[in-house]
Amino acid sequence: MIYIQKMMWLLPVFCSKLRRLPVEGFSAGLVNDDDIYKWEVLVIGPPDTLYEGGFFKAILDFPKDYPQKPPKMKFVSEIWHPNIDKDGHVCISILHDPGDDKWGYERPEERWLPVHTVETILLSVISMLADPNFESPANVDAAKMQRENYAEFKKRVAACVRKSQEE
Template structure:
């Protein structure tokens, strides 16, 4: 049986990341027999509130990848305007391709088949460093980030960072 194109592409991206790791994250398969489910470890970016954190997330790829984007979900608790309370990551490049029915995003800001695990992870790391308060997935975190960034928001993030360090290698 030949592998579907999506599996070949994912296998190639995984091999490339293992050969040439990218600063800020590492990636691997959750189960060696399933190329469509990855686990990533994201290191909280330096000079951000998330610095020192080790955040675990899962990437689930559709069978028609790269025509459609993967879903990304933080397994480690994280307090962030662009991550909903279930851990689902909400950023433009992970949104289905095409027109945004709400008119917030241009088609070129959304998923494009040229994106790779590396470009997704670089976007997520950038999202940690610079949240988008305009289209929040977690309204409470967005409100705190806007109104009380150095108080309650910072405290909640610090708690998540500490917790992430304790559970990083469970």
């Protein structure tokens, strides 16, 4: 019950803060004012990256036990990236459940901590666009293409950027 009460207080505060003090690189808000668990996000492709100029739509789904557990993030815009699976799910450390990583890729302090905010999550996603983690790709094909055929990778990303501008 305490978690639910805390979450009921935290998420509206985060939403209100982002409306009052927008952060460069993204916008975020509730999909529906009656559902604090589901947020819509617009990630602006970071400057000096292949994603520059893109406007990528995503959804953040918060669990009922937030902030003890992380939200899930899924791009609804097509995006080609080693750390975003083919269905759009984002795979970064801070969105992984807290605790030890059974595969040994991540230290516990790299994983979800209840101190993370919507802002820190989205800034991490923007950072991931500029600097992918090749050690544990969610999209093996994108990772392989980026390493082995960078020209083709650039074309594929450019197509996603153009498509995002038309959505």
